[in-house]
Amino acid sequence: MVLKIENVSKVFADKRAVDEVNAELTNGVYGFLGANGSGKTTLMRMLATVSSANSGTITYHGEDIRKMGDRYREIIGYLPQHFGYYKNFSVEKFLFYIASLKGIEKTAARQKIADLLETVNLTDKRKVKMGKLSGGMKQRVGIVQALLNDPKILIVDEPTAGLDPKERIRFRNLLAETAKDRIVLLSTHIVSDIEYIAKEILIMKDGRLIEKDTPQNLLERIQDLVWSVEASEAEIGYYQEVFKVGNIARKSNGIELRILSKEKPAGNAINVPVNLEDLYLYYFDEGVGA
Ligand SMILES: Nc1ncnc2c1ncn2[C@@H]1O[C@H](COP(=O)(O)OP(=O)(O)O)[C@@H](O)[C@H]1O
Ligand SMILES: [Mg+2]
Structure with a gap:
């Protein structure tokens, strides 16, 4: 067919x-x-x-x-x-x-x-x-x-x-x-x-x-583009300004941002496994699908 x-x-x-x-x-x-x-x-x-x-x-x-x-x-x-x-x-x-x-x-x-x-x-x-x-x-x-x-x-x-x-x-x-x-x-x-x-x-x-x-x-195309970054409350605005930011997780020991970027977005950034929500964020600026 x-x-x-x-x-x-x-x-x-x-x-x-x-x-x-x-x-x-x-x-x-x-x-x-x-x-x-x-x-x-x-x-x-x-x-x-x-x-x-x-x-x-x-x-x-x-x-x-x-x-x-x-x-x-x-x-x-x-x-x-x-x-x-x-x-x-x-x-x-x-x-x-x-x-x-x-x-x-x-x-x-x-x-x-x-x-x-x-x-x-x-x-x-x-x-x-x-x-x-x-x-x-x-x-x-x-x-x-x-x-x-x-x-x-x-x-x-x-x-x-x-x-x-x-x-x-x-x-x-x-x-x-x-x-x-x-x-x-x-x-x-x-x-x-x-x-x-x-x-x-x-x-x-x-x-x-x-x-x-x-x-x-x-x-696979976005494999190396997704990062997890630890940040303070005051830094969130900066990251959102400069990068595509997905989930913002507030944890007991601080804030974890999920960031899409070709370059390493911060010294403490680590590459993390990608998922389709990242893909959505990659193609559509307005945010991750609910
Ligand atoms: N009957 C219509 N008359 C005029 N514009 C339309 C009509 N149907 C859809 N559009 C426009 O075409 C675009 C695509 O709409 P649509 O196919 O409904 O998108 P989606 O289903 O992805 O939300 C939108 O900008 C929408 O406003
Ligand atoms: Mg529709």
Whole structure:
């Protein structure tokens, strides 16, 4: 399975929301990482054929996805960043409704819905109205609706927003499991969402795809750049002025700063093992993803 994005751009009035993006995607989880406004949603909407590119093409097995029309829509599952539902529909009713929109026959739908609700641990909530679900439960229903047609390509846009840590982990594992035989595209600005499950991380910045590599290779690039520095309260300001500062840990014996720098930032600085939060800080100035 190959989904190929070639020179894809999307322009809104005066804004290049997606700028000449190229990528080739096969089975596995791809984590689109980027700050708010970096173009993740705009790219995903084009991949879901909800909107079209101003230039460039997206092909599946060499065929333009827009020309494939329904044949393409049949093989994708999409969970939009803000997914719409009817508050007064029960979980089950909502899912049957989506299944019918997707043209899934009733008996098949019944089985699929039961299986998927079991997978996401929502069987006992099937009669509950959508409006009464917690954020995490809604997202799980969202993923179920995206998986109803057993898609070859699953596109999920910031699916963990509003989930608590436990729900996030469950969700992540679910995605990893489902990605064995499909292409999963997941966008997030939260590093830990993709740290363990992404085959590749695609870093978006100002509409451009600036990196696409395995987490391991990306980490290797910043390997010697991360330092731990002991500092006093009064020195924090200086370090923040001069360097990219990540975590500031106040410990009983002083303050420990995590600093990204090519040069050794202080006499007492020691190189420490890098993680994806450092990577985020390296690419995005505004701070480490929560
Ligand atoms: N419908 C739209 N009209 C005008 N500008 C838009 C529209 N959708 C997105 N944008 C702009 O495009 C940029 C990328 O947005 P988006 O794709 O939502 O980023 P992300 O999902 O990474 O937060 C932002 O600057 C945003 O304001
Ligand atoms: Mg978005």
